[in-house]
Amino acid sequence: GAVVSQHPSRVICKSGTSVKIECRSLDFQATTMFWYRQFPKQSLMLMATSNEGSKATYEQGVEKDKFLINHASLTLSTLTVTSAHPEDSSFYICSASSLAQTQETQYFGPGTRLLVL
Amino acid sequence: DQQVKQNSPSLSVQEGRISILNCDYTNSMFDYFLWYKKYPAEGPTFLISISSIKDKNEDGRFTVFLNKSAKHLSLHIVPSQPGDSAVYFCAASARSGGGADGLTFGKGTHLIIQP
Numbered sequence: 393g394a395v396v397s398q399h400p401s402r403v404i405c406k407s408g409t410s411v412k413i414e415c416r417s418l419d420f421q422a423t424t425m426f427w428y429r430q431f432p433k434q435s436l437m438l439m440a441t442s443n444e445g446s447k448a449t450y451e452q453g454v455e456k457d458k459f460l461i462n463h464a465s466l467t468l469s470t471l472t473v474t475s476a477h478p479e480d481s482s483f484y485i486c487s488a489s490s491l492a493q494t495q496e497t498q499y500f501g502p503g504t505r506l507l508v509l
Numbered sequence: 510d511q512q513v514k515q516n517s518p519s520l521s522v523q524e525g526r527i528s529i530l531n532c533d534y535t536n537s538m539f540d541y542f543l544w545y546k547k548y549p550a551e552g553p554t555f556l557i558s559i560s561s562i563k564d565k566n567e568d569g570r571f572t573v574f575l576n577k578s579a580k581h582l583s584l585h586i587v588p589s590q591p592g593d594s595a596v597y598f599c600a601a602s603a604r605s606g607g608g609a610d611g612l613t614f615g616k617g618t619h620l621i622i623q624p
Binding site for chain 1: 511513543545550551552553554555558598610611612613614615616617
């Protein structure tokens with residue numbers, strides 16, 4: 393299957409700082425990338441959808457000014473958690489999809505564990 | 510409100526037997542369903558998918574069955590192997606006719622294969 397990487401794998405930051413998470417599709421061009429968040433013992437919740445070169449579409453309840461998404465190229469999307477607070481601590485996972493992939497399957501990155509102190 | 514439900518948080522199956530993981534959904538707009546396998550602190554790994562125009566899809570040891578009238582799907586793993594022990598997520602999407610859509614996930618079922 394296709395490979396998607398995320399960096400960093402885990403990050404600890406102080407409350408009020410901003411954190412950037414990168415998501416890369418390594419062996420295919422991702423026309424669409426998705427960002428999910430998973431709290432302990434919960435399902436993955438879709439935060440936003442980003443298409444290369446256009447603004448991200450955010451799910452209801454997700455603050456677009458707090459979670460900045462940039463999808464500048466067909467292989468890279470970034471999520472910036474601005475002014476992070478302890479309640480933003482979570483497991484953030486990206487996925488990438490391309491119409492060239494069979495059945496529009498999404499391939500997930502390994503996730504980033506964010507801990508805000 | 511959970512649109513995709515996996516009512517069994519965990520399931521224990523003996524090695525070599527069949528594992529059956531169940532998933533129910535409420536949104537009639539969903540037309541594409543996927544199963545993912547996930548280990549702790551890792552991203553989900555795609556296993557198998559099914560479109561709403563089919564009622565069965567098979568790939569090796571994995572078979573997914575879809576019952577649209579009951580809004581129910583299941584994943585069958587046979588024979589079950591120790592490496593199958595993981596959390597399995599059911600996911601669904603309502604494709605808008607072009608491009609991929611975000612997925613709605615269930616809470617997952619922790620499958621434990623006992624030797």
